[in-house]
Amino acid sequence: MISTEEAFSILENLSYPERVVEVPLFNARNHVLAEAVFSSINMPPFRQATMDGFAIALHDELHYEIIGEVKAGDFFTEQLESGQAVKIFTGAAVPDSANAVIPVEKITVMDTILSVHERMKPEANIRQLGAQITKGAIALEKGTLLNPAAIGFLAGLGIPTVKVFKKPRIAFITTGNELVHHTEKLPEGKVYDSNTLMLTTALFDAGFDDVQLYQVEDDFDEVWKMLKSAIDNNDVIVTSGGISVGDYDFIGKALESLKVETLFYKVNQKPGKPLLAGKKDDKIIFALPGNPAATLTCFYVYVLPTLQKRSGMDYRYGSQLMKRLADDFIVDNVRSQFLKAFVSDDEVTVLSHQDSGMLNSFAIANALVYLPYGNYRLAKGDKVSVYSI
Known part of the structure; x- marks a missing residue:
């Protein structure tokens, strides 16, 4: 088992091939420029x-x-x-x-x-003529994230297409015989599948639209075939469930059979300890625990920065945002914790219902508080490390 800092370092040191595509400006939203764009006109083009x-x-x-x-x-x-x-x-x-x-x-x-x-x-x-930008000047630098204002600026210069870093194609796989689609009647012993819709929404919100969905029951051969297909046809593969050591947890065994190199397995954190990151060629695989809050935590902390890195975006493994605690808090844990929280102004409040299977507090959270393992007391006003989500 490794620390969160060791996991961050491993992911930080991975490199990926740059893939550049030329796309119509209308389709460039949330992409990163792969080369500088120069203005072909003065703006405004007249007094x-x-x-x-x-x-x-x-x-x-x-x-x-x-x-x-x-x-x-x-x-x-x-x-x-x-x-x-x-x-x-x-x-x-x-x-x-x-x-x-x-x-x-x-x-x-x-x-x-x-x-x-x-x-x-x-x-x-x-x-005056060219007050905003003159003909031939750099309109936007390489590495610029194309937000709505940037798209509008380039449209105003008559730019029809741009070269951008291609975003990864993502596979999301859920496993488990117990899962039922949220629109169906719930049989005895089953639970609704929240992770598929949750993670898909999180990906879309972060600007990643090319997502392929897979669902497989707890059968080794089926899991193996599904993983092989996902790895063959996608750049980043994210699984939910089936990564622990139970009799019906087949993700790890199937990845090993598929010759996926394990970068790390198990992180000294709560929630999300049974997290696996693997690599095959230039494909990266994240096997997330199945508990919904653990799944979403691992997504924000590990998966999202990796997707951003592969897309040429600014990314960060590990938080550099510090906020003051709104209340006293006692830490007594052998694992580092990511706690659902709410930031208001310069204060952060740790929410209740921190269990890895509970999403109700995540639904109102806008941050995660990171607390290193140990036995210590934090007082109101002490600064803690915070991830915005």
């Missing part, structure tokens, strides 16, 4: 009015002759002479011969005569 008003050719008087109008999407080609103005709307192209925009609240209009209430400085209320 742009920042508000509704009048574009004017400045002169020494306070009165201007109105000779036209410029809506967003129009382009005024006539020459403004000194003392002339055109009505203009936010975002519209300012005529080259205009040198200021005066807002509507600072003018009075009588027929075709515009009277200004104060003199404007040259280039007032005009966003």
Whole structure:
């Protein structure tokens, strides 16, 4: 059995091949850029009015002759002479011969005569050509995670496709004769399968959409065939259940038969002690315990950072977030603990119902508190290590 820190170190030192794909911008959400993107245009591509008003050719008087109008999407080609103005709307192209925009609240209009209430400085209320970015400049660096704002920015530059790091294809396998789909009637001796929907939702929330689902009963040959298929056709394989040492726990035996290299098995932690990480070629396998809270804990602490690492994202094994305890807490455990918790402002509250089979407190948790093993007392206000989830 190894410590959590040793498990983190093993996973941290793994390397994976970089796979780059070119995708339409619409499909690039939550991907990481594999190369820098350069702007092919100036943005804005013209001098742009920042508000509704009048574009004017400045002169020494306070009165201007109105000779036209410029809506967003129009382009005024006539020459403004000194003392002339055109009505203009936010975002519209300012005529080259205009040198200021005066807002509507600072003018009075009588027929075709515009009277200004104060003199404007040259280039007032005009966003200059290329003010956001100039043609040929780097729009987004390699390694940028493409969130909605980044997608919008690139769309505004007319970028149709981007090269991104390909995300791993994920297999999720649940095992157990006792499992019943949550929509079916529950027979005696059975339990509803919560892990499949829970882990699939967690993967989708984290931006991993390419997920293949498998379910297998507790039979060695069936488990072996299912695992082989999953390993052959996916990059990351996650199993739930069947990894302990019971008579019907076949995951470990099947992985050994399939020549999967064990990176570690059993971590000195609670929940999730019977956790296995394995490797075959560039595929990585996580065999998680079947208890729902243990499954989800191991996912957030070990599986998710690995998926992020393989996708070119920022990732972290181990928490670097420290928060103050809202209450006193006594630690008396031979295993390090990941406790379901709720963070509010700078405080963290350890929740009740910490059993590895209980999800009710996980449903309201937004963090995990990590407490190293030992016998000690923590006082209210002491700082503890926290994982955001």
